[in-house]
Amino acid sequence: MSYITATTLEDALTALAAGPASVIAGGTDWFPAQGDRHFDGTLVDISRLADLRGVTKTDRGWRIGAATTWTDIINADLPPAFDGLKLAAREVGSTQIQNTGTIAGNLCNASPAADGVPPLLTLDASVQLTSGQGTREIALCDFLQGVRKTDRAADEILTAIHIPDLPDGSKGCFVKLGARKYLVISICMVAVVVRVNDGAVADIRVAIGAASPVAQRLTTLETALRGLPAKGLTHAITDDLVHGLTPISDVRATADYRQAAATQVIRRAITLALEGDP
Numbered sequence: 001m002s003y004i005t006a007t008t009l010e011d012a013l014t015a016l017a018a019g020p021a022s023v024i025a026g027g028t029d030w031f032p033a034q035g036d037r038h039f040d041g042t043l044v045d046i047s048r049l050a051d052l053r054g055v056t057k058t059d060r061g062w063r064i065g066a067a068t069t070w071t072d073i074i075n076a077d078l079p080p081a082f083d084g085l086k087l088a089a090r091e092v093g094s095t096q097i098q099n100t101g102t103i104a105g106n107l108c109n110a111s112p113a114a115d116g117v118p119p120l121l122t123l124d125a126s127v128q129l130t131s132g133q134g135t136r137e138i139a140l141c142d143f144l145q146g147v148r149k150t151d152r153a154a155d156e157i158l159t160a161i162h163i164p165d166l167p168d169g170s171k172g173c174f175v176k177l178g179a180r181k182y183l184v185i186s187i188c189m190v191a192v193v194v195r196v197n198d199g200a201v202a203d204i205r206v207a208i209g210a211a212s213p214v215a216q217r218l219t220t221l222e223t224a225l226r227g228l229p230a231k232g233l234t235h236a237i238t239d240d241l242v243h244g245l246t247p248i249s250d251v252r253a254t255a256d257y258r259q260a261a262a263t264q265v266i267r268r269a270i271t272l273a274l275e276g277d278p
Helices: 009-018 030-034 070-075 080-089 095-100 103-109 117-122 219-225 255-274
Strands: 002-005 021-024 042-045 055-058 061-065 126-131 134-139 144-146 157-164 171-177 188-197 200-209
Touching: 002 009, 009 021, 009 042, 009 126, 009 157, 021 030, 030 103, 070 080, 070 095, 080 117, 080 171, 080 188, 103 117, 103 157, 117 171, 117 188, 117 200, 171 255, 188 255, 200 219, 200 255
Parallel strands: 002 042, 021 042
Antiparallel strands: 055 061, 061 157, 126 134, 126 157, 171 188, 188 200
16 A cells, blocks of 8 residues: 655545545544455545635635534534534544544545534535546535445545525534434434524425435425424424435344434424524
8 A cells, every 4th residue: 555645636636546546634434444454555645735624605605625624614603504514523423533534534435324414415515526637516415325335436536515605594403313422323313404584484404314325305394394383393293204214223223213213303403403593
């Protein structure tokens, strides 16, 4: 194995195109995933590329650089719609992991239990992929294609996440259900973005992770809740509106438990998101 610390994006793309190669920034997902396997290729470290780090306001919304750490996101000055993403950032491993692990690594790892995915889905995030041939942008929901599967080509680097502006008054929340409070892979997790106008739900977005091969928006539930009074909204959330999930049984929980817990976690996340609204 050879190791390259890229000093420019062009250097990183050149090394990647020469292949076989893997990209890391923090490496907090890549190294554990290797286990005892031998990697006979080039490891391209992009953590020192300043252009790939940080959260900035743009004329279209917000840009999060691929090498932005979870601690960077926690400390960023962001509107309340991003509160779910900030809460998810605090759930990613330990403080040391949050200081090192990056948002792009979390997405490219494509775990069904990736903490960053549900809140980014509620923010209508898209990802920017760059290769020597140019740049393309794809919705996050299309980028994630299955367990450990993405639409990233072998010669591409995920360079940024783009999030469009949300209307004023949008508020986010994230709730993670696990066997303990910290340092846990979730049983299921829910992100919500909600906006209330004149006491009614003007818009709501709900995404759930660790309950199917890919985290997903619950569009049927969203449609059913829009326009309803915010007060007592959780009473309208019934099990029949939480469908399309395909949870698995593993050491953390059975599939039946995950399915039953999903409705309760959704109710909790929406309640917390609505706190403070009349």
